[in-house]
Amino acid sequence: MSFNPLTEKGIPLDQQLRNWSELNIQPYNKQDVHPYTRTRIITMNGIEVESIFFSHQFARHTSDPDIRKYLAQTRRIEQQQQKAINWLSPGDESPLETTIGYEQVAVDLTAYLARVEPNPYLKQAFEFGLLEDFDHLYRYANLLDLLNGKKAEKLTGDLTEIMPGRATADEHRHPIDEVRQPSDSKKADPFSLLHTMTLVAAEQQTMNFYMTVGNQPMHPLARGLYLEIAEIEEQHVTHYESLLDPTISWFQRDVLHQYNECYLYYSFMQQEPDPRIKQLWELHLNMEIEQLRLACDMLRKYDGKEPEEFLPSSISEPVKFQENKDYIRQVLKDQVNLTGDEIKFVPVSDLPENHRYFQYQETVNQGGVPSQQVIEQHEQQMGNDYKMTTEGKSPLVGV
Numbered sequence: 245m246s247f248n249p250l251t252e253k254g255i256p257l258d259q260q261l262r263n264w265s266e267l268n269i270q271p272y273n274k275q276d277v278h279p280y281t282r283t284r285i286i287t288m289n290g291i292e293v294e295s296i297f298f299s300h301q302f303a304r305h306t307s308d309p310d311i312r313k314y315l316a317q318t319r320r321i322e323q324q325q326q327k328a329i330n331w332l333s334p335g336d337e338s339p340l341e342t343t344i345g346y347e348q349v350a351v352d353l354t355a356y357l358a359r360v361e362p363n364p365y366l367k368q369a370f371e372f373g374l375l376e377d378f379d380h381l382y383r384y385a386n387l388l389d390l391l392n393g394k395k396a397e398k399l400t401g402d403l404t405e406i407m408p409g410r411a412t413a414d415e416h417r418h419p420i421d422e423v424r425q426p427s428d429s430k431k432a433d434p435f436s437l438l439h440t441m442t443l444v445a446a447e448q449q450t451m452n453f454y455m456t457v458g459n460q461p462m463h464p465l466a467r468g469l470y471l472e473i474a475e476i477e478e479q480h481v482t483h484y485e486s487l488l489d490p491t492i493s494w495f496q497r498d499v500l501h502q503y504n505e506c507y508l509y510y511s512f513m514q515q516e517p518d519p520r521i522k523q524l525w526e527l528h529l530n531m532e533i534e535q536l537r538l539a540c541d542m543l544r545k546y547d548g549k550e551p552e553e554f555l556p557s558s559i560s561e562p563v564k565f566q567e568n569k570d571y572i573r574q575v576l577k578d579q580v581n582l583t584g585d586e587i588k589f590v591p592v593s594d595l596p597e598n599h600r601y602f603q604y605q606e607t608v609n610q611g612g613v614p615s616q617q618v619i620e621q622h623e624q625q626m627g628n629d630y631k632m633t634t635e636g637k638s639p640l641v642g643v
């Protein structure tokens with residue numbers, strides 16, 4: 245079965261506005277929500293946040309009143325969509341519990357997109373990021389157990405293993421070693437571009453979330469861990485956004501954003517086991533189909549371009565949240581020792597002794613590293629670190 249949002253009929257924009265009680269949606273029950281329902285919610289919240297900030301940036305770069313009014317109207321609906329989605333998260337889910345969900349998104353969404361990625365450079369870039377968020381999940385899981393006596397597997401289920409990845413302490417790199425080779429959208433598979441945009445949005449929302457909630461805990465170790473990992477999320481946003489094609493127009497970008505929203509709502513609607521949330525994905529898909537139509541009209545009017553020139557002809561494979569355990573173990577075994585050297589990914593041992601990586605490491609990691617301290621304290625207080633494995637020992641030596 246394939247799906248083409250360009251030929252579907254959506255909900256007219258003037259019928260998309262909802263009232264407060266429709267938006268103040270009943271949150272999910274954190275005791276019985278499916279882990280991948282939580283990750284789909286986190287992902288779509290990030291996608292809507294990106295669509296809103298993209299639209300604001302676009303509006304700040306044009307003086308044409310018609311374009312500004314068009315953007316204001318669709319943006320107001322994107323804002324309502326963001327509220328309906330993010331308000332599904334219940335008040336009794338702590339920021340640290342939600343954080344576990346954010347890192348589960350970063351692990352399983354990135355792993356899935358890396359697995360299906362045809363371009364070898366992008367695949368490598370996705371796998372590179374994957375191992376880092378995989379380690380963040382382990383560090384935060386240890387913090388959750390240490391501070392609250394809660395096991396992260398209560399949130400992640402047995403779908404995602406929790407164990408060391410590329411050590412967070414080793415991930416701190418000089419900013420210029422985070423800037424990658426941009427894609428050329430004229431040559432690239434359109435799905436590669438959409439998948440990269442999805443990762444940019446997910447990592448950006450993770451960055452925003454840690455920037456906001458990271459100073460809320462009382463415990464200095466928790467505050468330290470959030471600020472350390474928040475800096476890696478800045479690196480990840482730089483890493484993924486630098487892979488995008490920077491030469492395309494604002495109108496083309498707008499179309500791609502709306503198309504990607506259609507693609508993801510369509511994907512998640514197929515897999516959602518909770519009928520109430522499935523209905524929300526379907527409603528939002530029908531809104532996005534119309535937003536896409538409007539964006540395509542703007543593209544034709546201002547760029548003189550047809551959307552079919554750069555969009556996929558149809559969607560046959562949805563984006564999936566699924567288990568990626570064996571795949572992640574293989575990437576871990578093969579790539580844990582990699583670092584960034586400008587646009588390249590190289591083993592740390594290949595860097596010359598005077599490389600800026602070592603100076604950067606020395607500067608930020610002197611005086612103690614929260615991501616290591618959380619494990620040391622867990623070991624001291626509970627005899628060992630917290631892990632959740634279903635497939636046996638870690639492929640890494642000494643772990």
Ligand SMILES: [Fe+2]
Pocket residue numbers: 292295321322325505532
């Ligand atoms: Fe949206």
Ligand SMILES: [Fe+2]
Pocket residue numbers: 347350376377380450473477
């Ligand atoms: Fe992360």
Ligand SMILES: [Fe+2]
Pocket residue numbers: 350377447450476477480
């Ligand atoms: Fe990340």
Ligand SMILES: [Fe+2]
Pocket residue numbers: 295322501502505532535
């Ligand atoms: Fe949209």
